[in-house]
Amino acid sequence: MIAPVVLVTGCTEGGIGYELCKTFSKQGCRVFATARRIESMKGLEDSNCTKLVLDVTNLDSINECFQKVIDEAGHIDILVNNAGAPAVGALLDVDYKVAHTCIETNVFGVLSVCRVVGRHMAExxxxxxxxxxxIVGYAGTPWAGIYSISKAxxxxxxxxxxxxLKPFNVHVTVVAPGSITSNFGNASTKTVNIPENSLYKSVTNFIFARANMSQGDSATPTHVFAEKVVKGILVPKPKSYITVGTNSITFLxxxxxxxxxxxxxxxxxxGVNQVKTLTK
Structure with a gap:
């Protein structure tokens, strides 16, 4: 049996994409791991993964990466759009640069890669x-409005x-992670913006807690998440939705x-109920 060729985006060490690459490789797949910086994927070469540069917000980068995979492997069997950017804060406060980066990466980045690889698969x-x-694609939460919008x-x-894509025998699956151990909490915290005149200064602690909510002691280990996802994807006809991780059932x-x-x-x-209203 010919090994399935897998392309994964957003494979920075410490994230779920990194672990997905390792798990696909363990299952005998030929894996192409991508990130904006090669050095951020240190160690994946030990799992027989080929590392390539890919910025999902840059069309030239997408086309160049795609062509390298085709030149080396001839085709792509599985595309995993994992690259993502966080955004934490009240919708009235989130810095527009952070918001644009989140939407550009999480929405248009996914669409752009799908347009290139999806066409290839359809042909x-x-x-x-x-x-x-x-899981916030199922139910958006306060203090993560922009991120929730992007995932919905x-x-x-x-x-x-x-x-x-169904007429072309191309299956599309959504993987909805719950709380999974990763470096996403740290990245989320860096996006928090609470201006001096914010309406939500009184719940600053809740906003910062929201940034790290997915990284509590009960968070599902990354390797457990990856094993369940890869198992679900490698079947002949994957489910339309695979929801895995702590809090996932709650959000469903x-x-x-x-x-x-x-x-x-x-x-x-x-903490929305603890927001102090303005006095007249």
């Missing part, structure tokens, strides 16, 4: 596209791609609950 008549969304867009985009339930219940749960959990 071959087979392939699997895996877009990494999030990934879910919606994938639902459409799944239908549009929230997705189906009436809004007033969801608002009450998230408002209490994330």
């Amino acid at each position: 071959r008549g087979s392939g699997k596209i895996v877009n990494v969304g999030s 867009a990934v879910h919606s985009m994938s639902d459409v791609l799944r239908l549009e 339930i929230l997705y189906y609950l009436p809004y007033w219940i969801k608002d009450a749960v998230l408002g209490k959990r994330l």
Whole structure:
């Protein structure tokens, strides 16, 4: 059996993309790991992964990376769109540069890579596209509004791609991670912006806590997450949604609950009820 060729974006050491590469490789796949900087993927060569530079927000970079994979492997069987950028803070406060980076990377970056690789797969008549969304794609949370918007867009985009690529035998799957051990919490904290005139100064502690919420002691280990995801993707016909990790069931339930219940749960959990209102 010919080893499936896998292209994974966002493979910086310490993240879920890094672990996904290692796990795909263990399962006998030929893996191309990508990130904006080669040096950020240190160690993946030990797992027989080929490391390539890829900036998903740059069309020239996407085309160049794609061509290198085709030149070396001839085709791509599985694309995992994992590259992502965080954004934490109240919607009225988030720095626009952070917001634009988040949306550009998480939404247009995914779309841009799908347009190149998806076309290739459609012309071959087979392939699997895996877009990494999030449990906040099911239920957006306070203090992570921009990030929630971006992941909800990934879910919606994938639902459409799944239908549009079905005639070409290309499967599209959303992977919605819950709380997974990674370096994402540190990256999220760096995006927090609470201006002096913020309406939410009184809940600063909740906003910073939201940035690290996915990295608590109960977070699912990255290798456990990767093993479940890779197993689910390597079957002949993967599910449309694979939801894995701590808090994932909670957010699936929230997705189906009436809004007033969801608002009450998230408002209490994330400190919205403790925001001090303005005095007249």
